[in-house]
Amino acid sequence: MLNLVLFGPPGAGKGTQSERLIDRYSLVHLSTGDIFRYNMSNDTELGKLAKEYINKGQLVPDEVTINMLSAEVEKHPEAKGFIFDGFPRTKPQAAALDTLMEGKGSGITAMVALEVPEEELRNRLKERALSSGRADDADPAIIQNRIDVYNAETAPVKDFYIAQDKFYGIDGVGSIDDITNRLTTVIDQF
Structure with missing residues (x-):
């Protein structure tokens, strides 16, 4: 089973490459x-619980997030593998994901990270704001805050996968096809 964590800052191209x-x-x-x-x-029990935290401006606890993720994995028993996008965001979440996948008789194959300089990220997010109308991508202060939060809170997760020898940094600059080729060159090794 091929299980990938697709990683990178906002605007790195995770959605496109996924x-x-x-x-x-x-x-x-x-x-x-x-x-x-x-x-x-859909007002599921987990959704109601998550909404309570979000409405208070709090982060949804890892346990709730993992339970939602577990339910999604269960919906696909015949899957050849998964791409996890937007998770894990912290080292405790990475450990919880390992536990979840081990419970399914599998594991995370690799974390592939799209590495893009901050100036390029800012430019991409501004362009995305124009093409998609996403207000959060239009405000330079919000963009910088999202990048800062990623660098402070999420980027350290790569150390978790480096320690397991599962981290692969990919140059995320260039044409979409070039970046896809770099990703598949790494993934085809598994």
Whole structure:
């Protein structure tokens, strides 16, 4: 089973590259943002619980997030593997994901990280704001805050995978095809 953590800062191209990897490797894409939205809009028990925290401006506890993720993994018993997008965001979440996958008789194959300089990220997010209308991508202060939060809170997760010899940094600058080729060159090793 091929299980990938697709990693990178906002604007690195995770969504674009996920679509290509899903098709090439027949993987199931699990985006924690999508999972949260689904559970909250369908008023599942976990969705109601998550909404309570979000409405208070608090982070959803790892246990709730892992339970949602576990339920999604269970929906795909015949999957050839998964791409985890937006998770894990902390070292405790990475450890919880390992435990979850071990309980399914599997594990994380690799973390592939799209590495993009901050100036390029800012430019991409501004362009995305124009093409998609996402207000959070239009404000330079919000963009910088998202990058700063990533650097402070999420980037350290790579150390968790480095310690397991599962981290692969990928140059995330260039054409979409070039970046896909770099990713598949690494992934084809597994």
